[in-house]
Structures are given as C-alpha cells and as structure tokens.
Amino acid sequence: MRRLKATISYDGTLFAGYQVQPGERTVQSELETVLTKMHKGGKVKVTASGRTDARVHATGQVIHFDTPLTIPVDRYKKALNVQLPRDIRVLDVEEVAHDFHARYSVSGKRYRYIWNCEEVQSPFSRHYSTDTNGVKPDIEKMTAAAQYIIGTHDFSCFCAANTSVIDKVRTVHSLAFSWHGEELHMTIEGNGFLYNMVRIIAGTLWEVGIGKRKAWELELIIASLDRGNAGKTAPAYGLYLEKVFYKNEI
Amino acid sequence: MRRLKATISYDGTLFAGYQVQPGERTVQSELETVLTKMHKGGKVKVTASGRTDARVHATGQVIHFDTPLTIPVDRYKKALNVQLPRDIRVLDVEEVAHDFHARYSVSGKRYRYIWNCEEVQSPFSRHYSTDTNGVKPDIEKMTAAAQYIIGTHDFSCFCAANTSVIDKVRTVHSLAFSWHGEELHMTIEGNGFLYNMVRIIAGTLWEVGIGKRKAWELELIIASLDRGNAGKTAPAYGLYLEKVFYKNEI
Numbered sequence: 001m002r003r004l005k006a007t008i009s010y011d012g013t014l015f016a017g018y019q020v021q022p023g024e025r026t027v028q029s030e031l032e033t034v035l036t037k038m039h040k041g042g043k044v045k046v047t048a049s050g051r052t053d054a055r056v057h058a059t060g061q062v063i064h065f066d067t068p069l070t071i072p073v074d075r076y077k078k079a080l081n082v083q084l085p086r087d088i089r090v091l092d093v094e095e096v097a098h099d100f101h102a103r104y105s106v107s108g109k110r111y112r113y114i115w116n117c118e119e120v121q122s123p124f125s126r127h128y129s130t131d132t133n134g135v136k137p138d139i140e141k142m143t144a145a146a147q148y149i150i151g152t153h154d155f156s157c158f159c160a161a162n163t164s165v166i167d168k169v170r171t172v173h174s175l176a177f178s179w180h181g182e183e184l185h186m187t188i189e190g191n192g193f194l195y196n197m198v199r200i201i202a203g204t205l206w207e208v209g210i211g212k213r214k215a216w217e218l219e220l221i222i223a224s225l226d227r228g229n230a231g232k233t234a235p236a237y238g239l240y241l242e243k244v245f246y247k248n249e250i
Numbered sequence: 251m252r253r254l255k256a257t258i259s260y261d262g263t264l265f266a267g268y269q270v271q272p273g274e275r276t277v278q279s280e281l282e283t284v285l286t287k288m289h290k291g292g293k294v295k296v297t298a299s300g301r302t303d304a305r306v307h308a309t310g311q312v313i314h315f316d317t318p319l320t321i322p323v324d325r326y327k328k329a330l331n332v333q334l335p336r337d338i339r340v341l342d343v344e345e346v347a348h349d350f351h352a353r354y355s356v357s358g359k360r361y362r363y364i365w366n367c368e369e370v371q372s373p374f375s376r377h378y379s380t381d382t383n384g385v386k387p388d389i390e391k392m393t394a395a396a397q398y399i400i401g402t403h404d405f406s407c408f409c410a411a412n413t414s415v416i417d418k419v420r421t422v423h424s425l426a427f428s429w430h431g432e433e434l435h436m437t438i439e440g441n442g443f444l445y446n447m448v449r450i451i452a453g454t455l456w457e458v459g460i461g462k463r464k465a466w467e468l469e470l471i472i473a474s475l476d477r478g479n480a481g482k483t484a485p486a487y488g489l490y491l492e493k494v495f496y497k498n499e500i
Contacts, residue, residue: 009372009373009374010373011373011374011376057374077370081370086371086373086376087373087376088373089370089371089372089373090370091370120327120331120339120340120341121336121339122259122339123259123260123261123336123337123338123339124259124261124307124378126261126336126337128374
C-alpha cells in the first residue's frame with residue numbers, strides 16, 4: 001500500500017460541505033466514489049485536513065488515502081480529474097510516508113474571506129464573495145481590531161456554540177486586509193481554527209469596519225469567552241480554505 | 251409613457267438563452283416577470299440589442315422597455331435588482347427618446363471570448379471559460395489569421411447554417427488576442443454579427459493557434475462563403491457580450 005497526499009480545489013456552491021452526509025452531495029463522497037471505481041469497487045477512505053461547510057470553497061484543501069495501485073502519481077492526478085465532477089479539481093498528487101496524516105499532521109492553515117463592495121455585485125461573483133451592497137468598510141479600523149486577535153488566546157468567543165471541542169486555545173499567526181479592485185480580502189493564518197471561527201472573525205471585524213463596533217472592543221470580546229459578544233457569522237460563500245501547512249513545511 | 255434603456259449583466263450558466271422560450275428559464279422572461287409585477291400585472295415587453303444563446307454571458311447587454319411609472323431612473327435600477335434573480339444585474343438605467351430602439355438603433359457590438367489554458371482548469375472558471383487542458387496556442391499566428399477577418403466581407407463561412415438572414419455582409423472593426431495570466435482573451439468588435447459568428451471565428455482561429463490550420467487559409471475560407479470550410483463552433487460558456495454601441499455614440 002502507498003499513501004498518497006493530494007491537494008484539491010473545489011467550488012463549494014453545489015456541495016452540502018466536505019464531509020459525507022447521507023443523501024447529500026459532498027466533496028468527500030464524490031472523491032470516494034471515483035476512487036472506489038478506480039479500485040474496481042474496493043472501498044477507498046479519504047481523509048481531509050478538516051471539513052469545510054456547505055458552500056465554502058477550497059483552493060488548497062489537502063487529503064490523503066491509501067492505495068495498492070502502482071500508477072505514477074501524475075497519472076493518478078489526470079485519472080482523477082477525468083472522472084471527478086468539474087467542480088472538484090486535483091491540483092497535485094504526491095506519495096508520502098505512511099505516518100503522514102492529512103488531519104493529524106497539520107501544523108497550520110490559511111483561509112481567505114472575500115467581500116464584494118461593488119455598488120451592484122457582478123452576477124459572476126454571487127457565489128464567490130459576500131455582497132456588501134456597495135458599502136466600503138474602513139480597513140484601517142479592521143486592521144487595528146485584528147491586532148487583538150493575532151496571538152495565542154482562548155477563542156471561545158469565535159466558536160460556534162454547537163461544538164464538542166474542549167480546548168479552545170489557538171494561535172493566530174497573521175490576520176490582514178487588502179483591496180483587490182472593489183473586493184476586500186481578509187487572509188488569516190493560524191495553527192488551527194475552531195468551528196466557524198474564521199467566519200465569526202470576519203463578521204465581527206466587518207462590524208468594526210462599518211463603525212458598528214470599536215476596534216478596542218475586540219480585547220473585551222475575546223476575554224469574555226462568550227460567543228454572544230462577538231458579531232454575526234459571515235456567509236459561507238465568501239470563505240476559501242487556501243492552504244494547509246504540515247510539520248516540516250515552511 | 252417613458253422609454254427606458256437599461257444596461258444589464260448576466261451569468262448565462264443557468265439560462266436557456268436570452269429570448270423567451272416556453273417552459274425554459276430565459277433572461278427575457280425573468281426581466282418581463284419582474285417588470286410586469288412592478289406594473290401591477292400590466293404586461294411589459296422587453297426588447298434587447300439581440301439574443302444570446304444558452305450559457306452565453308453578458309457584461310453589457312442593452313434592453314429597452316416603455317413604462318408609465320414615474321419612478322426616478324436610479325430607483326428603477328435598485329427596484330429591479332432587488333426583485334431580479336442574482337444571476338441578472340441591472341448596471342444602469344436611463345431615460346431615452348422614443349425613437350431609441352435597443353435592437354434597431356445598434357451601430358456595433360463588442361464580444362469577448364475566453365480560453366482557460368491552465369494545466370488544470372480552476373473549478374471556479376468552469377462555466378466562464380473554455381478549458382484547453384493546458385494547451386497554449388500561438389497568438390501571433392491567431393493574430394495573423396485575424397487580419398483576413400478584419401474589414402467588410404460576406405461572412406457566410408462563419409454563420410450557422412440554420413439562419414434566415416439573407417445579407418451576410420458585415421464589418422469587423424477589430425479582432426485582437428491578449429493573455430491575462432493563463433487566460434487567453436479574444437475581443438472582436440464589428441457593426442453586426444451573424445448567428446454563431448463569434449464562436450465560429452473563435453473556433454477557427456483556435457485551430458490556427460494550435461497549428462491545425464495556417465493563417466493564410468482564412469482568406470480562402472472567407473472567399474468560399476461555405477460554413478463547412480471553417481472550424482468548429484467554440485463552446486458557448488467562453489463567450490461574453492461585452493458592449494453594445496448605438497448611433498451617436500463613440
């Protein structure tokens with residue numbers, strides 16, 4: 001058996017999320033269906049770096065699976081792309097050591113959140129960015145607020161209530177805002193993220209950017225450990241899982 | 251009655267084309283449904299600069315309609331965008347003279363055709379560009395071939411067989427290629443276009459770009475007046491109606 005690591009991209013629009021759910025179209029089920037076909041019906045289990053929610057996109061999700069097939073890895077990539085639906089693409093396949101684990105070996109992740117601030121949002125970006133109806137926030141205020149988030153904290157305030165995770169301490173390495181034309185991009189990198197953490201951070205900093213909250217409130221919100229004190233969860237379709245980092249990677 | 255001119259953009263992916271067809275979702279039917287609702291059931295007929303086929307996109311389609319309502323034009327735009335599906339957006343509304351006609355007053359049009367030449371096409375561009383499976387054509391050859399097309403010709407060779415149009419003489423003012431990252435864009439401007447003309451030109455020049463035909467063959471293809479001598483019709487989802495020009499406009 002070889003263990004293969006694949007980097008994949010998917011358009012989350014038509015998926016009920018990454019993880020298999022009975023009766024739903026998910027990224028994992030599409031991957032496992034194609035791999036099982038390639039293995040002549042031998043069930044192949046795919047493990048990802050983590051789930052993504054319904055309509056969340058990925059430009060750099062990472063998965064691993066074990067295979068007895070001896071096809072060269074780049075032919076594996078082509079074979080998968082031929083059979084997979086067009087809203088999932090395999091960008092890279094490599095053989096890895098058996099102790100590599102797409103989820104447990106993760107050392108960090110980077111996400112991107114995109115707001116479309118055009119007065120009239122292009123019909124082409126409706127599934128790929130959050131429409132602000134032309135509202136343009138103050139990114140200096142958002143950047144000031146971000147400084148309270150960068151670092152190691154108990155991020156209970158940014159974690160969806162319905163979670164089983166106990167330790168809510170995470171480290172955010174970077175959190176930055178930039179304009180790309182009329183799109184506002186937030187990039188956030190950290191050693192791990194709680195359920196809905198990026199979307200709640202995006203929604204809270206957005207409220208700072210439009211003057212609904214002050215930057216300094218972030219210190220109190222984080223200290224409160226109370227989800228109720230943070231802002232709204234930003235919509236799923238503006239979120240992208242961009243890169244997954246692994247131990248012994250820069 | 252006032253005559254209003256509106257510039258609209260639409261994502262053609264989920265439309266059976268622009269023009270009303272029984273039982274199909276079309277751009278015209280969505281527009282007329284919303285306008286008729288705004289007019290309390292009084293049927294409103296929308297006239298466009300021309301049709302676009304199923305899955306063809308528009309960033310600058312133009313329509314006109316007559317209305318007894320006295321709402322200011324920019325409130326008209328907002329009201330339409332609130333009620334229209336998100337894959338149609340109204341970019342601009344202006345009042346025009348009663349002799350303006352979205353179709354008969356057209357003096358020219360500009361279309362764009364996009365090929366995605368990434369080795370693995372992004373899942374996000376699958377409906378918005380034609381995948382070349384990483385093949386990168388020679389745009390100098392395509393540009394050389396384009397010189398035979400620019401000018402006034404009988405373009406029967408670039409017209410889908412199933413058309414009722416008799417006069418197939420049109421003038422192409424410009425036809426150019428440019429790289430945008432790994433995307434190849436073709437822009438073509440002319441005083442009018444025959445049915446499928448832009449897609450057949452794109453398909454034929456593509457064959458020149460990959461060495462399947464020689465640039466000089468274009469002269470013979472055009473002179474033959476025979477659709478059978480031109481190349482394949484390029485896929486609809488790579489095509490965009492970008493701008494419609496009107497008399498007394500530059």
